[in-house]
Amino acid sequence: MNPKNWIMITSSSSPETFAIMTNDRIAWTCTCFCILIASVAAAVILLYNKTKKQERQQQLKPLPLPPMAPYTFLQIVHHLTGPDLPWFFLRISRAPNIGPIFRIQMHPLSSLFGRIITANNNCNWGPTFVVTADAKLAQMVLRDSANYKHPCVYGRFEKVGGRSIFSTEGARWHHARKAVSPAFHSKQIARMNEVVSCQIRQWMDNTFTPLYVNTGTPFDPSEELLRQMLKGISLAGFDYTISEEEVEMVLLEISIAFREILAQSINPLRDKFSAFHAAGRRMMLSSARAHKFAQSVLDHYRRRSNSMNSTIISEHHNNMIISMIANNDQYQSDDERCSDIISFYIAGHDTTAYTLAWILLELARNPAEQSRLREALRRASVDDRIHTPELKHVIKEGMRLHPVGTNIWRTLDKNITTEDYSIPKGAHISIATLSIQRNAEYFEDPDEFRPSRWEDPSDAALSAFLPFALGRRNCVGQSLAYAELYNTLAILLVDHEFRVVDEGRVDYFVTLKPIGVKLIVNKVEQ
Ligand code: HEM
Structure with a gap:
């Protein structure tokens, strides 16, 4: 080897x-x-x-699109633009063969051919419009900051006052939101709330007690509170004492403009030829008047700032909503500033006033709940009244049953899949808060006013409570709104009893409103 x-x-x-x-x-x-x-x-x-x-x-197993609600384009447009919209969505979401997530027919051809084109409810042409009464999908959509507000839905709000913090996306929205956020820090909220509470007390002394409590004359909570909240936000956020004439003018012009916007969304010809018919021109006049009012608020602020000695300009003066708007030099013009001033005036009074009116109506309908709340308020010290759990539960329950912003729209930036469906990028999703907050899966006896359900709420109930939306485009004013709701209700309920004379009716355009309600109020001695 x-x-x-x-x-x-x-x-x-x-x-x-x-x-x-x-x-x-x-x-x-x-x-x-x-x-x-x-x-x-x-x-x-x-x-x-x-x-x-x-x-x-x-994963790739193609999940189906959500089922199509059995309505044609014309029927959908009719409901989508009318006061019945939130209830229409609620009815569909409760239909056993449809469920909480469904599509609505929006492609233009179906308006001509109706059901022929939508045979088998399976036509996928045109943009996809999905409505959700499902809290999980709503959370998913709202929390994803890439999803956005689409001009086809939010652009129409620009007819009152132009492009604003509420309607736009991108740099225009971003700088406005970033600049105004400090106006809603806790110190500012405490101050604004003090101003609004003062406003409510003045109204009670000058109008509520002599006109309604002492005489037993019924009053309309929406009408009264709209005016008080408008005065409150004007003084607290804009340092502007709005006159009675201006209050009436603002309320009238906003209402005229929104009604016409609604009419134009039903009839696209009315929209295209707005300048050629009287109602269209009247809407433009409303918008011009709203702008003129906003400009006078801005000018008033500037005059006041100039007249103040720079050493005595208070922190509050520098941190009001109006200072954040006036001193933000990323606005291209005063016109843009005025658009945001109008947005804050609108968003800051109508939502809070109608929420208060809904809660008063529910308490008047449910005397036992009203007494329970009054007793709790009376047991607490004056400073602690707003911290009583009973008040918190009443407010949450009122906002659950009657979310004034019932229809929040977002457009998907990417495809999403739920357990059962797949929804393509570009789909417009309506977060139907009324349907979500009245979904029996999350709330037992969902149509009943039952504040005690919030004593120990389930996680599902908490995740289905969305009155201020969520995520990047949630309500920037919610801390102010809560402060106003707590204080106003504590002041009103502690020694007054409300009874219903007329339930009125529900109206919906932009917000959900109790219209024509009549309540009688009595003083309840301690
Ligand atoms: C109970 C009272 C209120 C409710 C229920 C409410 C509800 C909402 C909801 C649901 C949105 C989102 C709308 C959407 O995306 O379509 C929103 C946005 C907004 N809210 Fe409120 N709101 C209330 C009070 C206020 C107050 C007091 C202010 C200001 C003073 C305010 C200012 C705004 C603004 C500026 C936006 C647009 C924010 C953005 O897009 O970045 N809101 N609100």
């Missing part, structure tokens, strides 16, 4: 030979070992790939 084929392995510590092997045997063993390793690796890779492929196939 060739000695080269021998390998002598020696140890430095011990020179004795302890192993001898041939190169062939080493090569053979190594090859076998490599083959074994390679086979095991290949098997592992194959198995891994197979599992991944199965997973991918499961």
Whole structure:
């Protein structure tokens, strides 16, 4: 045997030979070992790939689009633009064969051919409009900051006052929202709330007590509170004492403009030829008047700032909504500033006033709940009244049953899948808060006013409570709104009793409103 084929392995510590092997045997063993390793690796890779492929196939398994609500384009447009909209969505979401997530027919051809085109409810042309009464999907859509407000839905609000913080996206929205946020920090809220409470007390002394409490004359809570909240936001956020004439003018012009916007969204011709008919021109006049009013608020602020000695300008003066708007130099013009002033005036009074009116109506309908709340308020010290759990539960329950912003729209930036459906990028999703907050899956007896349900709410109930929306485009004014709701209700309920004379009716355009309600109020002695 060739000695080269021998390998002598020696140890430095011990020179004795302890192993001898041939190169062939080493090569053979190594090859076998490599083959074994390679086979095991290949098997592992194959198995891994197979599992991944199965997973991918499961993921790719095309989930269907949500079911189509059985209505034609014209019927949908009729409901989508009318006061019945929130209830229409609620009815569909409760239909057993549809469920909480459904599509609505919006492509233009279906208006011509109706059901022929939508045969089998399976026509996927045109933009996808999905409505959700499902809280999980709503949370998913609202929390994803890439989803956005689309001009086809929010653009129409620009007819009153132009492009604003409420309607736009991108840099225009971003700088406005960023600049105004400090106006809603807790110190500012406390101050604004003090101003609004003062306003309510003045109204109670001058109007509420002499006109309604002392005489027993019924009053309309929406009409009264709209005016007080408008005066309150004007003084607290804009340092502007709005006159009675201006209050009436603002309320009238906003209402005229919104009604016409609604009419134009039913009839696109009315929209295109707005300048050629009287109602269209009247809407433009409303918008111009709203702008003129906003400009006078801005001018008033500037005059006041100039007249103040710079050393005595208070922190509050610098942190009001109006200061944030007036001093934000990223606005291109005063016109843009005025658009945001109008938005804050609108968003800051109508929502809070109607929420208060709904809660008063529910308490008047439910005397036992009203007494329970009054007793709790009376047990607490004056400062602690707003912290009583009973008040918190009444407010949450009122906002659950009557979310004034019942229809929040977002457009999807990417495809999303729920457990049952897949919804494509670009779809417009309506977060139907009224339907979500009255979904029996989250709330037992969902149409009943039952404040005690908030004593120990389930996680599902908490996640289905969305009156201020969520995420990047949530309500910037919600801390102020809560402060106003707590204080106003504590002041009103502690020594007054409300009874219903007329339930009125529900109206919906932009917000959900109790219209024509009449309540009688009595003083309840301590
Ligand atoms: C109970 C009272 C209120 C409710 C229920 C409410 C509800 C909402 C909701 C649901 C939105 C989102 C709308 C959408 O995306 O379509 C919103 C946005 C907004 N709210 Fe409120 N709101 C209330 C009070 C206020 C107050 C007091 C202010 C200001 C003083 C305010 C200012 C705004 C503004 C400026 C936006 C637009 C924010 C943005 O898009 O970045 N809101 N509100």
